[in-house]
Amino acid sequence: MKDPTTYFPGDSLNEADPPGLSAFRSSRRAFIKGVIASGAVAASSGYLLSGCAPGEGPAAGSVERLISLNVNGRIRRVDVLPNETLAMTLRYKLGLTGTKLACDRGECGACTVVIDGMTNYSCSTLTHTVGSRSVRTIEGLEGPDGELHPIQQAFIDELGPQCGFCTPGQIMSTVVLLERNPKPTRDEARRALSGNLCRCGAYDHYLNSVMRAAEVI
Amino acid sequence: MAKDMMTRFELYQPADIAGALELAGKLGPDGWLIAGGQDSLDWFKDRAKRPGAVVDLSRIESMRGIRETDSGLEIGALATVTEIEENTLIKSRYAVLADAASRVASPQIRNVGTIGGNVCQDTRCWYYRSGIDCYRAGGSTCYADTPEGMNREHCLFGADRCVAVSPSDLAPALVVLDASMVIQNKAGERTVSAQDFFIGPDTDIERMTVIEAGEILTAIRIPNTWAGARFYFEKVADRNTWDFALVNVAAAIQVENDIIQDIRIACGGVECVPRRMSVAEDIARGSAKNEETARLAAGSAARGAVPLNYNHFKISLLENLVLRAIRDS
Ligand SMILES: Cc1cc2nc3c(=O)[nH]c(=O)nc-3n(C[C@H](O)[C@H](O)[C@H](O)COP(=O)(O)OP(=O)(O)OC[C@H]3O[C@@H](n4cnc5c(N)ncnc54)[C@H](O)[C@@H]3O)c2cc1C
Ligand code: SF4
Ligand code: FES
Ligand code: FES
Numbered sequence: 001m002k003d004p005t006t007y008f009p010g011d012s013l014n015e016a017d018p019p020g021l022s023a024f025r026s027s028r029r030a031f032i033k034g035v036i037a038s039g040a041v042a043a044s045s046g047y048l049l050s051g052c053a054p055g056e057g058p059a060a061g062s063v064e065r066l067i068s069l070n071v072n073g074r075i076r077r078v079d080v081l082p083n084e085t086l087a088m089t090l091r092y093k094l095g096l097t098g099t100k101l102a103c104d105r106g107e108c109g110a111c112t113v114v115i116d117g118m119t120n121y122s123c124s125t126l127t128h129t130v131g132s133r134s135v136r137t138i139e140g141l142e143g144p145d146g147e148l149h150p151i152q153q154a155f156i157d158e159l160g161p162q163c164g165f166c167t168p169g170q171i172m173s174t175v176v177l178l179e180r181n182p183k184p185t186r187d188e189a190r191r192a193l194s195g196n197l198c199r200c201g202a203y204d205h206y207l208n209s210v211m212r213a214a215e216v217i
Numbered sequence: 218m219a220k221d222m223m224t225r226f227e228l229y230q231p232a233d234i235a236g237a238l239e240l241a242g243k244l245g246p247d248g249w250l251i252a253g254g255q256d257s258l259d260w261f262k263d264r265a266k267r268p269g270a271v272v273d274l275s276r277i278e279s280m281r282g283i284r285e286t287d288s289g290l291e292i293g294a295l296a297t298v299t300e301i302e303e304n305t306l307i308k309s310r311y312a313v314l315a316d317a318a319s320r321v322a323s324p325q326i327r328n329v330g331t332i333g334g335n336v337c338q339d340t341r342c343w344y345y346r347s348g349i350d351c352y353r354a355g356g357s358t359c360y361a362d363t364p365e366g367m368n369r370e371h372c373l374f375g376a377d378r379c380v381a382v383s384p385s386d387l388a389p390a391l392v393v394l395d396a397s398m399v400i401q402n403k404a405g406e407r408t409v410s411a412q413d414f415f416i417g418p419d420t421d422i423e424r425m426t427v428i429e430a431g432e433i434l435t436a437i438r439i440p441n442t443w444a445g446a447r448f449y450f451e452k453v454a455d456r457n458t459w460d461f462a463l464v465n466v467a468a469a470i471q472v473e474n475d476i477i478q479d480i481r482i483a484c485g486g487v488e489c490v491p492r493r494m495s496v497a498e499d500i501a502r503g504s505a506k507n508e509e510t511a512r513l514a515a516g517s518a519a520r521g522a523v524p525l526n527y528n529h530f531k532i533s534l535l536e537n538l539v540l541r542a543i544r545d546s
Contacts, residue, residue: 059270061240062227081230083261105259106326107459118299118328125257125329126251128228129275168413173324195323216487 011046109196112169154213162200265348294333313448390469415490449546468542515540
């Protein structure tokens, strides 16, 4: 037995990587680019199909793979595996890469999206559980002519982000905060954004941004 | 990245309890229930649990909502932690539960995680969570209870091969409110008090609750008994967000003319089940609600504790939390 403190989950799995996965790794970037360029992804295979032999259908009564998702006010048809998270669907099938994936464990908030008016970690939500509810991502905030949402503008004006990786999540949490509580105190804002980690530690700048956004909208 | 991919499973989304029970019965140990999925998906991503089929309970309307009844309140097992935190009835009558809810995980997890999932969640011992074949996972060793074991978060009481603790913030609050848990299986319905719902390794080392495969927790009932009592909840964790309690305390106290008529105190993070502070309760009951009583009672809180290498600090933490619960409620 190895020293348990240095054990890494999955180390001892006897299972080999699913067929096709290693080949896929090298072409991951090309795959993502292709997906984004074409926007058409329903039939994409490979990456997410770990453990699925081609042509294998669902068991009786299990979910249908081809579903409709309401994302940023548009109905999108998409082929979703039973074990697929919303972050995966948004980023790798719908090309909405503004939603970030970092920890993939519900511990950072980079993947925060809004579902029916509440913040959710999209990395910790199975896409099939979304159903007919509406999903809003950072891409859904801009106006019809591409102008920034006032919250986005406030984040820029206050120099909120440092590296910017956590910013989409911070903004989505702010969207919900200001919908539910348009004039929050700084402490209420701190609490509302407490599920969004920032490795750069730009917390005070983000709070300045939230308070400015609350003034302008 | 491959390690973050869940292995394949079939996903079922029954529309009612009968459908879910039938699936759960048919699937047996190969099936896994999810409500909000906030605890479950981590297991699947780490591939420490690899169910062949997952039953998503979230479409079952009858398990949602928070209702007033003649005898108190009935909370559907699918009520989210945020709903509990914001519910006006819970805030006005059972504030200890709303306060506990406000300290769970993070806003996003509270928006999705359910009260049912919160009380049924598995322990957070990281040896176990990373898929090691320890006692709780069916093996024959505990990796936490060794001279080098990282056991700062582990138990003070009730060790029996396994030294893991109850992770839930809502569980101690439900125990002090004397809640009853409504469990359904194919044969019908049974109710179990919150106190008896949680089980230690001496009863079954592979489960945290009395729920067996094929059973579903459908609701939680809170009696009127403690409505409007004086309450206290405090959680001490490394960070205010995300981190589980090192120790948490929930208390309900009925006071008349400054005398404690009745009192219930329960603590999480010190045993595999929420631990009732029975001796402290006995000391406090019938005494004046003041600093002196609180000190006397709190002095008994850690009696019988058997600390591990790295968790001696939990003894004074526990005593101080019990003291504050009695003094400051
Ligand atoms: C990063 C992180 C931090 C967290 N911090 C905290 C914390 O500080 N405090 C805290 O208390 N919790 C914490 N949690 C745990 C989690 O938030 C809560 O447990 C949440 O309420 C789980 O609810 P769920 O519905 O999402 O659970 P699920 O994952 O859906 O279910 C959890 C377990 O309960 C079973 N289950 C669910 N519903 C039922 C039912 N109705 N009947 C029978 N079995 C059922 C499932 O089979 C599963 O085993 C944390 C989780 C994460 C990921
Ligand atoms: S404390 Fe329990 S869960 Fe953790 S390693 Fe020991 S037996 Fe396993
Ligand atoms: S990527 Fe979802 S919370 Fe970190
Ligand atoms: S700005 Fe870099 S992580 Fe937040």
